[in-house]
Amino acid sequence: MKIGLIFPNKDRRYKTIHLGLAYLAAYAREQHHDLEFHVLDTRVATSAETRRFFGITYDLIGITVYSPVYFEVISIFNRIRKVDGNVPVCLGGPYVTTIKEEIFRQTPAEYAVIGEGEITFSELIDCIKGRRRPEEIDGLMFKDENGNIVTNPAREKIRDLNSLPVPAYDLFPMHRYPLHRLVTSRGCPYACVWCNSSSIWDQTIRMMTAERMLSEVGFLIKNYGKKIFVFGDNSFNIDLERVEAFCDLLLQNKLDILWSVSLRADRMNQELANKMRRAGCYNVAIGVESANNEILQKIGKGTTIGHISAGIKMLKNAGIEIMSQYVIGNPGETLETIRESIEYAKTSGCDYINFYTILPFKGTAQWDYVKEHGTFFCNEIHDFHTINPRIVFETPEFPYADRLEAIKLVTKEGYYSNQDKKNWMFDLAKEVSRIIQGLLPKSLGDRLYLILKSIYRLKVVKKNNR
Numbered sequence: 001m002k003i004g005l006i007f008p009n010k011d012r013r014y015k016t017i018h019l020g021l022a023y024l025a026a027y028a029r030e031q032h033h034d035l036e037f038h039v040l041d042t043r044v045a046t047s048a049e050t051r052r053f054f055g056i057t058y059d060l061i062g063i064t065v066y067s068p069v070y071f072e073v074i075s076i077f078n079r080i081r082k083v084d085g086n087v088p089v090c091l092g093g094p095y096v097t098t099i100k101e102e103i104f105r106q107t108p109a110e111y112a113v114i115g116e117g118e119i120t121f122s123e124l125i126d127c128i129k130g131r132r133r134p135e136e137i138d139g140l141m142f143k144d145e146n147g148n149i150v151t152n153p154a155r156e157k158i159r160d161l162n163s164l165p166v167p168a169y170d171l172f173p174m175h176r177y178p179l180h181r182l183v184t185s186r187g188c189p190y191a192c193v194w195c196n197s198s199s200i201w202d203q204t205i206r207m208m209t210a211e212r213m214l215s216e217v218g219f220l221i222k223n224y225g226k227k228i229f230v231f232g233d234n235s236f237n238i239d240l241e242r243v244e245a246f247c248d249l250l251l252q253n254k255l256d257i258l259w260s261v262s263l264r265a266d267r268m269n270q271e272l273a274n275k276m277r278r279a280g281c282y283n284v285a286i287g288v289e290s291a292n293n294e295i296l297q298k299i300g301k302g303t304t305i306g307h308i309s310a311g312i313k314m315l316k317n318a319g320i321e322i323m324s325q326y327v328i329g330n331p332g333e334t335l336e337t338i339r340e341s342i343e344y345a346k347t348s349g350c351d352y353i354n355f356y357t358i359l360p361f362k363g364t365a366q367w368d369y370v371k372e373h374g375t376f377f378c379n380e381i382h383d384f385h386t387i388n389p390r391i392v393f394e395t396p397e398f399p400y401a402d403r404l405e406a407i408k409l410v411t412k413e414g415y416y417s418n419q420d421k422k423n424w425m426f427d428l429a430k431e432v433s434r435i436i437q438g439l440l441p442k443s444l445g446d447r448l449y450l451i452l453k454s455i456y457r458l459k460v461v462k463k464n465n466r
Helices: 019-031 047-054 067-083 094-099 102-106 118-128 197-201 210-224 240-253 270-278 293-298 305-317 335-347 365-373 381-386 400-412 424-439 442-465
Strands: 002-007 036-041 060-064 089-092 111-113 140-143 149-151 179-182 185-187 205-207 228-231 259-263 281-289 321-328 352-357
Touching: 002 019, 019 036, 019 060, 019 118, 036 047, 047 067, 060 067, 060 118, 067 089, 067 094, 067 381, 089 094, 089 118, 094 102, 094 197, 094 381, 102 140, 111 118, 118 140, 179 210, 185 197, 210 240, 240 270, 270 281, 270 305, 281 305, 281 335, 305 321, 321 335, 321 400, 335 352, 335 400, 352 400
Parallel strands: 002 036, 002 060, 060 089, 089 111, 179 228, 228 259, 259 281, 281 321, 321 352
Antiparallel strands: 111 140, 140 149, 185 205
């Protein structure tokens, strides 16, 4: 049985493996021993590889959907239907889980998965084989023989992430990715109003153990070489004991890797920050969101700017580089609160500063807030990404003109970062860094990588953001 998996992201900035598809294939291969998978990552595939992928006759095609790549998904659908009008197509991913039944009004898919896909997709393969009926599969949406949309009950989440097999890295061109990416938890216990993690994962979090994390790091090094590791968890340090255990294992096993995470600055202590740096953590991304405590309270951040500042100081004392992130358009935001955030950012001590304009998603409190208090300028979430400047709504206290002025102010400081498009300079910098790390001795390669990274950030990124 032949199954095609597609990751549409040809114009996106980052070259990175899609771990969702890798887990999907790995789990399905454990349950079915007659599967032949073919993966198309449109960001890194050559023209010849793309033609070869679409020249295969499949029994099922799965496509992951993010709102920024929606129009590429439609283009892929058109190509699939030209080649084979009968192959069933299943959609999944965060955008599908966000808009649910609407995906069938926007695409000609036969099936769609809501939430975690490993078990649901594997059972759909049973359905394609004639062993199961679609209405028996939790977490599946489908069209019946009359064209009606059927939404089955939600699937219970996988409780033990350690039970998942190692992702099917072998299906991807790993040599083309400049970084190793891992996601070692799912969900977040916090509920920031604009983040759709809580709407997708129900404000819960499940985590792999430190031992499983180390095992996967070792697997990647052994099979695909040593690169920078990036952990894509929503908040890496929700469980401080797990982080400490992972650092201890890295140090005990002398893996000597460089790694980066996203974490909460308010969940930090000096001893842990120091240990993280000794274990190879060179960079963290933190969500400050706003320097105004009233705004932080309104968005459900669950902290204060004082606690964030304390965490920043600890991380800097440990020698860890910090990328701080802010959003424009929080509930209650005004031009003055943006000015407050800009002034704080200047003196915060963070190495890099990014401001983004908020894009509300259905199912979040931010979406409901705009519906009740503001005005949307377009109706479809995937259209948000086509608007420039990226102002998709306004509120009485923060009208369009003020939002435009806010963008101008952060752009003037070199802080505005709303572009996620493919960039040849970014690709070149990442590829050169990967080659340097592979050719030079470990300590020298890492040191040169960090120097080049700093130069690129300061000379190229900041200049382009102005």
